Amino acid sequence: MIESKTLGSAAGVQYQGVIDKSETTPLPSLANGVIAGRFKRGRMDKPFKVTASNYKALLGHDPSNPSYLAVEDAFKRGISEVSILRTGGIGDAGIKCVANFAEMSLPSSDLEVVPDGFVTVSRNGGEFKTYKLPPSGDGADFFEEAYFSSDGKKIIFFDYPYGAGQLPDSNKEAICGIDSEGMVLTPDQGAINLMDLELFAGHSKITPPYTLTKQHNWLTFKPTEGVSPANDMFFTMIGGDSGASTITIHSCAVIERYIDPNVCMPNGAEILYMNGQNEPTGDLYGRYRVDGGEWVDYTAPADYYLVNEFLRHTGVMQSQGGGGISPFQFNVNSRGGYLYGAAAQEPYVDGQDGVVEIKRTTVDFEITDGGANDLVQLLFGGNISVSSCAVGSWYGV
CATH class of the missing domain: 3.30.1490 (Dna Ligase; domain 1)
Incomplete structure (x- = not known):
């Protein structure tokens, strides 16, 4: 061998x-x-x-x-x-972060019927998602996910309308990335310092001072499959035509409202209840607690049902109408409503015209089982906390 x-x-x-x-x-x-x-x-x-x-x-x-x-x-x-x-x-992830913008030509405001639109977009190299945009664009999931962080108070991209004065039969808009110094380059006014402006995050106005965090985010748009170009936001963008495969916008920073931990900041909540929709039957129930105390389980028969009664039961709110004194003000009508906490120093909450005393109050609402008779689900759509910094005087509307 x-x-x-x-x-x-x-x-x-x-x-x-x-x-x-x-x-x-x-x-x-x-x-x-x-x-x-x-x-x-x-x-x-x-x-x-x-x-x-x-x-x-x-x-x-x-x-x-x-x-x-x-x-x-x-x-x-x-x-x-x-x-x-x-x-x-x-x-895209390997590209050096340079902020840019994408211009869009919106449908004419003179149109009697503005069609629904669609957008297909990927954020930070993730999977592409398709969103349906209502004619107004308000409340669209795309704008919440793409423009703001998950808490709705950090601005990642800046939505900039322009051109309406020069072109009365149309409007233009730009999705602008923020550079590492808090500046955005706009199509018609050049560079704007966002750190000096009052900004909107979600449905809330946030005022200076801000903090700026250097962070690279990008949006990549592509044509929406099965949708006519007339209904696809991609084809409203400059450079978005049948020969283009994608359009990418980069942002290099995130801007958020600076909150001093020693200063009380009031907040509120939108009330989602709409009369005639998903009306409950039988006993209603809702859970809440005030200032971190014991949880209270509220129950009321449906024939006694009033949103106002549940909110009054917390002991810290009064209904809107003739004015009064309370840490919170709420208004509920057939189309929904709102809940506001009082500001402590210079009142800026809608409906508050003075400060009676400085007093912090927090009310936590918690879903019990999320059923049709759960008041927290009916009113707010989920667990939520609202805070007030004072006992305020409220005027009626």
Whole structure:
């Protein structure tokens, strides 16, 4: 029998000699790990965790990427979860952050019927989502997700209308990214410093001072499948035509209202109840607590049902109408309503015209089971907390 390191086609035993691995560092079978690298998907502001069952969906399948292969190898070695620190990206994520804007030509305001619109967009390299935009655009999920952070009080992109004065039969708009100094470049006025302006986040006005955080976000638009160009927001953008595949807007900073932790900030809530819609039958119930105290379970028969009665039951609110003194003011009508907390120093809450005493009050509302007779679900659509900083005097409307 032949023993050789180079047998070739001969019969025998081929051996490679002794391989010394004593100087290598094998990957241990750990319970978890941390990998920093570039990936197609995932947040970039802080680390996040992936598991063997979801890493392909969260990171994007990318077998040619060494960082992605390192994650795969870790799970093959038995690691249960990996913390990912996304240091850069592939494609858009690898681009140096330079803020830009996209211009749009909106439908003429003279049209008797403005059709519904659609937009298909990806945020930060994630999956593309298609949104239906009502004619007014108000309350559209796209604007909430794309322009603001999840809390609705941080501005990521700036919605800038322009051109109505020069073109009375139409209007133009731009989605502007914010640069790292808080400036946006607008199509008609040049650079505007957002740090000096009063801004709107969601449905709330936020006033200076602000904090600015350098953070790269980008929106990538593409044509919506199965939708006519006349109804697709992509084709209202300059550069959005049949020959273009995508349009990308970059923002390099996030602006949010600075809140001094030592200063009380009142807030409120929109009341969603609409008369004649999903009217409950049987006993109604609602849970609340005041200033972190014991939870109170409120019950009332449906024939006694009044939104006002439930809110009055907290002991800190009065209905709107003839004016009065209370930490909160609320108004409910057949189309919904609102709930406001009093401001402490210079009253700026709608309906408040003075301060009686400085007093902090917080009311927490909690869903019991989310059924049709749950007052918290009916009024607010979910758990919510409202705060007041004073006992205010309110005028009637």
